[in-house]
Amino acid sequence: MARLPLTKEEVATGRLVLSLKSVGLTPEQFFRLCSDNREISMELTAQKELVIMAPAGIESGWRETKIIYRLADWALKDGTGIALGPTAGYTLPNGAVRAPDASWMPRERWEAIPKEEREKFAHTYPDFALELMSPSNTLAELHAKMTEYIANGARLGWLIDPYEKHVYIYRPGQRFETLENPTTISGDPVLPGFVFNVTEIW
Secondary structure (H helix, E strand, O other), X not given: OOOOOOOXXXXXXXXXXXXXXXXXXXXXXXXXXXXXXXXXXXXXXXXXXXXXXXXXXXXXHHXXXXXXXXXXXXXXXXXXXXXXXXXXXXXXXXXXXXXXXXXXXXXXXXXXXXXXXXXXXXEOOOOEEEEEOOOOOOHHHXXXXXXXXXXXXXXXXXXXXXXXXXXXXXXXXXXXXEEEOOOEEEOOOOOOOOEEEHHHHX
8 A cells, every 4th residue: 555755755754645545444443543643643535645743743743732722711611512622533425534633513414423422533513623743744734624524514724833833724615814923813703712822832
């Protein structure tokens, strides 16, 4: 399944993409593949491409942890939904299996998922999805992922680029909004009352 040589982009980003179109990998097989290789971060695109990603650097990991902590703290106090981190995989309506760096879904949709499916890549979608730019990402790749989340049911998306200090806001039916070096970003009305101080991770 692997192929050599790696492209310059794959070497530079630590990200490998393999086509599985002719393999016919089922959702159950993909889940087992991820379970058997827990040290590797993997996603499956709607085009049946397996995306293998290197672990985040410690600074990217610190930024991600700060974001998840703030979102989870708000979600626990708000009580209307569930906050999830980057190890939670969603099987989106288009068939892709994605794991946003942070996400949130309403409690009623969470409770509607059978318990046995919660331990797998449940067939659902986040109402809010966040991706954090790291050295292993390209901006074009993350823009495509954010567009995919919105097209598959998400009501709000944030793409945070800590290097350029830009935040891209995605909403259904609108072109994304670009904020240059903002101090805070608000999750209203999808995440009512949630305000993230972006300067914490600049």
